[in-house]
Amino acid sequence: MSKELIRLVNCRMDFDGETVLDSINIYFNDSEFLTLLGPSGCGKTTTLRIIGGFLQPTSGDVFFDGVRINDVPPHKRRVNTVFQKYALFPHLNVYENIAFGLRIAKVPNKEIDERVTEMLEIVSLRGFEKRKPDQLSGGQQQRVAIARALVNRPKVLLLDEPLGALDLRLRKDMQNELKRIQQQLGITFIYVTHDQEEALAMSDTVVVMDKGRIQQIGTPEDIYNEPKNAFVADFIGESNILDGIMRADYVVEIFGRKFRCLDRGFEPNEPVDVVIRPEDVDIVPADSGHLCGTVTSVTFKGVHYDTIVDFKGFKWLIQTTDLHRPGEYIGIKLTPNDIHVMKKSAYSGMFGDYSSYSAEYDEINDPDAVIGGEETVEEALNNEE
Amino acid sequence: MKSKALASPYILWMVIFTIVPLAVVAYYAFTNSAGEFTLENLANAATYWPTFLRSVGYAIAACVICLIMGYPVAYVIAQTGASAQRILYLLVMLPMCMSFLLRTLAWVALLRDTGLINTFLGFFGVGPLPLIRNAGSVIMGMVYNYLPYMIMPLYTVIVKLDPRLIEAAQDLGCDSVQTFRRVILPLSLPGIVSGITMVFVPAVSTFYISQKLGSTSDVLIGDIVERQFKSAQNPYLGAAMSLLLMVIVFISIGLMNKFTGDEEVTTI
Numbered sequence: 001m002s003k004e005l006i007r008l009v010n011c012r013m014d015f016d017g018e019t020v021l022d023s024i025n026i027y028f029n030d031s032e033f034l035t036l037l038g039p040s041g042c043g044k045t046t047t048l049r050i051i052g053g054f055l056q057p058t059s060g061d062v063f064f065d066g067v068r069i070n071d072v073p074p075h076k077r078r079v080n081t082v083f084q085k086y087a088l089f090p091h092l093n094v095y096e097n098i099a100f101g102l103r104i105a106k107v108p109n110k111e112i113d114e115r116v117t118e119m120l121e122i123v124s125l126r127g128f129e130k131r132k133p134d135q136l137s138g139g140q141q142q143r144v145a146i147a148r149a150l151v152n153r154p155k156v157l158l159l160d161e162p163l164g165a166l167d168l169r170l171r172k173d174m175q176n177e178l179k180r181i182q183q184q185l186g187i188t189f190i191y192v193t194h195d196q197e198e199a200l201a202m203s204d205t206v207v208v209m210d211k212g213r214i215q216q217i218g219t220p221e222d223i224y225n226e227p228k229n230a231f232v233a234d235f236i237g238e239s240n241i242l243d244g245i246m247r248a249d250y251v252v253e254i255f256g257r258k259f260r261c262l263d264r265g266f267e268p269n270e271p272v273d274v275v276i277r278p279e280d281v282d283i284v285p286a287d288s289g290h291l292c293g294t295v296t297s298v299t300f301k302g303v304h305y306d307t308i309v310d311f312k313g314f315k316w317l318i319q320t321t322d323l324h325r326p327g328e329y330i331g332i333k334l335t336p337n338d339i340h341v342m343k344k345s346a347y348s349g350m351f352g353d354y355s356s357y358s359a360e361y362d363e364i365n366d367p368d369a370v371i372g373g374e375e376t377v378e379e380a381l382n383n384e385e
Numbered sequence: 386m387k388s389k390a391l392a393s394p395y396i397l398w399m400v401i402f403t404i405v406p407l408a409v410v411a412y413y414a415f416t417n418s419a420g421e422f423t424l425e426n427l428a429n430a431a432t433y434w435p436t437f438l439r440s441v442g443y444a445i446a447a448c449v450i451c452l453i454m455g456y457p458v459a460y461v462i463a464q465t466g467a468s469a470q471r472i473l474y475l476l477v478m479l480p481m482c483m484s485f486l487l488r489t490l491a492w493v494a495l496l497r498d499t500g501l502i503n504t505f506l507g508f509f510g511v512g513p514l515p516l517i518r519n520a521g522s523v524i525m526g527m528v529y530n531y532l533p534y535m536i537m538p539l540y541t542v543i544v545k546l547d548p549r550l551i552e553a554a555q556d557l558g559c560d561s562v563q564t565f566r567r568v569i570l571p572l573s574l575p576g577i578v579s580g581i582t583m584v585f586v587p588a589v590s591t592f593y594i595s596q597k598l599g600s601t602s603d604v605l606i607g608d609i610v611e612r613q614f615k616s617a618q619n620p621y622l623g624a625a626m627s628l629l630l631m632v633i634v635f636i637s638i639g640l641m642n643k644f645t646g647d648e649e650v651t652t653i
């Protein structure tokens with residue numbers, strides 16, 4: 001389970017002098033389900049293409065089973081890819097598309113037939129064998145692309161947003177199916193998505209990327225519960241990200257009030273980002289709350305209400321199952337478990353406020369404690385690296 | 386109704402430039418000088434079958450050579466950068482801006498016994514080599530003249546080839562030869578078919594090239610047709626030959642399309 005299979009060391013990719021990937025260091029374990037997660041344009045596909053052998057990193061090394069493979073061409077790598085845009089062969093029908101890799105590998109016809117038929121079953125495309133790719137819907141094409149790669153039983157499967165074109169229902173089915181196949185065949189999956197829910201649900205390890213850099217690597221729980229910076233906290237799930245000051249180990253000050261927390265190891269009085277997840281906050285009557293504010297809007301979301309509460313101008317998102325009407329004055333309670341403290345980073349101040357007016361945001365910032373000017377941000381950035 | 390009205394100019398166009406000439410050819414082919422219906426012209430035309438055969442043979446040879454020479458050229462052009470691509474494409478087209486007759490005459494000047502090449506070789510005591518007035522020089526003349534018609538459609542198809550398909554093939558284990566055979570070649574098949582058609586049709590009916598670059602035993606059907614309309618003053622036989630030639634062309638193209646159509650399914 002934990003044998004290392006692929007490693008990227010200090011990979012950097014430049015296109016026309018523009019750095020698209022920078023200091024990428026990841027290792028991929030055998031039989032692991034690893035997801036690259038990040039917003040559009042952050043370099044996910046580029047990372048996959050480096051692993052697949054379609055791009056050579058501008059600098060840095062790629063290792064497979066301990067051997068440097070920078071110069072190994074794609075057809076000699078024991079890796080198959082489900083391409084983001086499917087790239088099905090338009091001159092071949094569904095059956096021959098799926099059989100393609102097996103025919104190249106000179107697998108006997110009888111076995112080809114068995115394996116292709118089995119794959120068609122798995123991706124629910126029985127009866128579509130004779131269709132050409134342009135006679136299929138986007139979702140069907142996507143499933144052919146998955147089958148075409150998977151049928152080769154590669155050591156590593158690279159999947160570039162393989163479920164992007166599917167509707168929610170089919171997406172969920174395929175997620176389960178892919179996860180099942182991955183576990184059953186013990187294939188290493190390197191999975192790209194920008195859907196955080198999908199990433200959390202399917203992965204053993206999640207790699208969060210932004211702007212060509214890795215922001216955090218961890219288990220889904222780590223990433224969700226212990227985000228390293230404001231970007232990760234905001235990108236994974238909903239977050240209220242507040243400015244705070246670490247007064248001592250296990251004590252953080254927010255809105256001028258000290259709260260007990262589970263974090264330590266900060267400088268005394270170090271400015272920090274504090275993450276509070278909307279679902280962790282308990283709403284209580286105003287007189288018994290740690291902080292009090294006014295409900296400004298409520299949206300029904302099915303399972304819960306998205307309740308926006310104004311605390312001295314800073315708007316929080318709180319998810320509750322009880323309805324609180326706009327205008328209601330309420331209090332909230334926070335336990336140490338609900339509070340997660342992060343070091344300041346380049347992303348500090350960019351996310352987390354649910355108000356529509358940035359003017360309100362300035363109002364609540366305590367000028368002494370929080371806004372440290374350029375230096376603090378840069379310091380924080382250095383600390384990150 | 387509306388679409389019919391819009392199409393009418395094109396229909397008129399087709400009637401004037403396609404149907405009418407065909408009708409005229411057919412009329413002459415089936416009448417004699419007295420204006421009576423006859424099959425004699427066709428029967429006479431058929432006696433020229435060795436010439437028909439030679440024309441088809443030379444045209445096939447020219448097609449094959451054009452394909453072998455044209456494919457790499459088209460491929461290279463399609464792979465170069467955008468600006469170089471335009472220049473290379475223009476260079477391929479450039480000879481077509483010059484008169485076909487002039488270019489053929491230029492080859493005569495190059496190849497004949499007292500021509501440029503043999504004169505040059507003469508300085509070294511070689512030759513003169515029989516570079517002209519044989520089957521080879523006729524086919525070469527065809528290749529030279531019709532090569533751009535092969536390159537154009539090939540280029541058009543290859544340049545549109547999705548590079549991701551090539552990556553997909555590599556990903557699935559193809560080396561460069563397999564990638565070419567299993568993906569690039571089948572996908573350029575439409576270009577190959579139209580390239581062959583565009584070379585074969587003018588080559589099989591050509592007349593000037595064989596007169597200038599060939600010997601008397603290289604007479605092609607086009608030459609004989611031309612002769613009927615000019616010196617022999619027998620447009621009836623000429624028309625019958627043209628009609629027969631047209632049938633041959635249609636059959637050839639039909640055969641090729643059927644062949645390549647099947648090919649597509651059975652490639653792998």
Ligand SMILES: Nc1ncnc2c1ncn2[C@@H]1O[C@H](COP(=O)(O)OP(=O)(O)OP(=O)(O)O)[C@@H](O)[C@H]1O
Pocket residue numbers: 015016020038039040041042043044045046047084194
């Ligand atoms: N061949 C290329 N030439 C120049 N720039 C490129 C090239 N390929 C990618 N880029 C740039 O690299 C950056 C990362 O691209 P990449 O395709 O890896 O993003 P991504 O994370 O896969 O995004 P998405 O989720 O939209 O697919 C983008 O800014 C893109 O414009």
Ligand SMILES: [Mg+2]
Pocket residue numbers: 044045046084160
């Ligand atoms: Mg991408």
